[in-house]
Amino acid sequence: MNRVSDLYPDPAPVYAKLIDGSYMAIPKESLPPLVLEPERSQEGFKPDVNAACYCTSGKPFGLCCGSGEAIRLPPYGLFMFENYLDADTVKNLREFADQRDAVRLMVVDDDKSTADNIVRVVDERRVTERVDMGERQQEVNDIMKNAFIDLADKCVGKSLDWIEEPNLMRYREGGYYIRHADSENFDADTHTWHRIIDRDLSMLIYLNDDYEGGELSFYNLNYQIRPRAGAAVMFPSGNRYMHQAETVTQGVRYAIVSWASVRGVSKIATRPPETVILLG
Ligand SMILES: [Zn+2]
Numbered sequence: 391m392n393r394v395s396d397l398y399p400d401p402a403p404v405y406a407k408l409i410d411g412s413y414m415a416i417p418k419e420s421l422p423p424l425v426l427e428p429e430r431s432q433e434g435f436k437p438d439v440n441a442a443c444y445c446t447s448g449k450p451f452g453l454c455c456g457s458g459e460a461i462r463l464p465p466y467g468l469f470m471f472e473n474y475l476d477a478d479t480v481k482n483l484r485e486f487a488d489q490r491d492a493v494r495l496m497v498v499d500d501d502k503s504t505a506d507n508i509v510r511v512v513d514e515r516r517v518t519e520r521v522d523m524g525e526r527q528q529e530v531n532d533i534m535k536n537a538f539i540d541l542a543d544k545c546v547g548k549s550l551d552w553i554e555e556p557n558l559m560r561y562r563e564g565g566y567y568i569r570h571a572d573s574e575n576f577d578a579d580t581h582t583w584h585r586i587i588d589r590d591l592s593m594l595i596y597l598n599d600d601y602e603g604g605e606l607s608f609y610n611l612n613y614q615i616r617p618r619a620g621a622a623v624m625f626p627s628g629n630r631y632m633h634q635a636e637t638v639t640q641g642v643r644y645a646i647v648s649w650a651s652v653r654g655v656s657k658i659a660t661r662p663p664e665t666v667i668l669l670g
Pocket residue numbers: 443444445446447451454455456466
């Protein structure tokens with residue numbers, strides 16, 4: 391089995407706990423462009439804490455984007471916007487979702503997938519479900535499309551080729567998604583990451599915060615977030631931003647998720663996946 395948990399066993403990192411509204415961050419103009427190009431094979435993001443930080447601040451990684459400080463700004467590339475979606479829309483979508491049926495979400499099957507033919511499988515790595523939004527799926531699509539176009543422009547200065555049809559996810563009590571990168575799988579035999587799907591940016595929009603657990607942890611960056619209802623969170627889909635949705639210990643967590651392909655970034659597939667929403 392090629393599982394990232396084979397190389398990254400359960401650590402007990404010191405996560406930054408974001409407890410107030412101070413975490414909205416927009417990248418400084420002096421910061422470098424984010425590297426979104428996939429690599430065929432790579433050992434993954436494992437910087438020495440004393441090495442210069444990837445954000446080019448000049449500070450050591452361990453005192454910058456990899457800091458263990460309890461409260462700090464997000465590491466570079468993790469963009470968070472509070473109150474991105476208005477409270478009425480958030481409440482309304484959540485209440486609707488509460489009434490709807492759902493199906494189990496799957497993961498990409500690394501053994502059976504090719505770049506042009508993604509095969510998905512139910513797996514214990516991911517225990518969450520997709521809410522059937524019925525006639526309101528279009529509304530969810532539009533929210534995500536507009537958010538992606540806006541934030542990719544603001545944060546990365548890029549246009550997009552497509553986004554995947556968003557999922558409104560429901561994590562019930564006990565639900566989780568173990569550490570993973572959204573565009574890459576880890577090969578435990580060769581200890582390398584490789585791109586499996588053309589995703590450059592990942593986005594989550596949170597629809598509630600009245601649950602326990604369910605934090606989003608970025609293991610490489612010593613960073614954990616627990617966004618409030620209405621927050622939008624965007625980050626590159628590669629292994630630097632490997633993350634885990636922690637187990638919901640009480641209540642239900644709702645979030646909309648999707649992934650975008652950035653214009654100009656190399657693709658591994660010869661065509662967009664069939665189900666994507668193409669952007670002009
Ligand atoms: Zn840094």
